[in-house]
Amino acid sequence: MATQPRRRPKQERSRERIDAILSTTMRLIGEKGIDAVTMKEVGALAGGPIATVYHYFPNKSAILAMLYERFAEESRARFGAIIAGIRGVDDVTSAADRLLDDYYNRVAADPAIQDLQNAIQADKALQNLDIAETRQQAKMFCDHVGPMLEPERREAFGRVVFLVFQLAGGVVRLALTQDEAESRRTIDDYRSIIHTQLRLFL
Structure with a gap:
């Protein structure tokens, strides 16, 4: 299973999006536990479509690895x-x-x-x-x-x-x-x- 992000941020906007994904995921983990957190929910609460999350992370394990x-x-x-x-x-x-x-x-x-x-x-x-x-x-x-x-x-x-x-x-x-x-x-x-x-x- 892949645990590395698809691409590393090179521009400020990319870094901001990744930071939003990571902070949202961490908040959701604290609220409901890792098993209950979905990529779709992370995308929605991070302020973008699910495709944005998959643009940087192939799966939840990759997000956890960066966290x-x-x-x-x-x-x-x-x-x-x-x-x-x-x-x-x-x-x-x-x-x-x-x-x-x-x-x-x-x-x-x-x-x-x-x-x-x-x-x-x-x-x-x-x-x-x-x-x-x-x-x-x-x-x-x-x-x-x-x-x-x-x-x-x-x-x-x-x-x-x-x-x-x-x-x-x-x-x-x-x-x-x-x-x-x-x-x-x-x-x-x-x-x-x-x-x-x-x-x-x-």
Whole structure:
């Protein structure tokens, strides 16, 4: 199944149309869930005929892929701002805490992001995008922290960081299905796991 848009916007009008399609889709996802959103409805509410939507996106998965790309871009920017504050090994654990809290709070605050995250796990192509993004973010973290570690430990550190980052999505999705007290315990338990793993290297 195609997940890439038919064409990338080259003119301002094209960019505006794509932005309208994406913002409309995200709003509808938040209101009714991904499964209930149709290409026809997106076209109508985005201010154009259905042909306009298909002009840029072959199917709904392609729209979701671009929505995910934008989510990932914003995530990398927020991520980069947090890891920039790591000046030494004493800062690593607190930075990991901030990364986990920022991700949880961001997803918890927006039902559309929650549904988008769930849809990503149900679509093989989108899931591959998510794994690739996790690898990139893990590499960013390791590139920043790795030089602070003993050289012979950096490879193992990279593997652990990737696993911690990849599993964080599932932990957050689980926490969001629980009541407030249990959700807090789930996040705190995962935080303890992260701390335990980091202490092996720091």
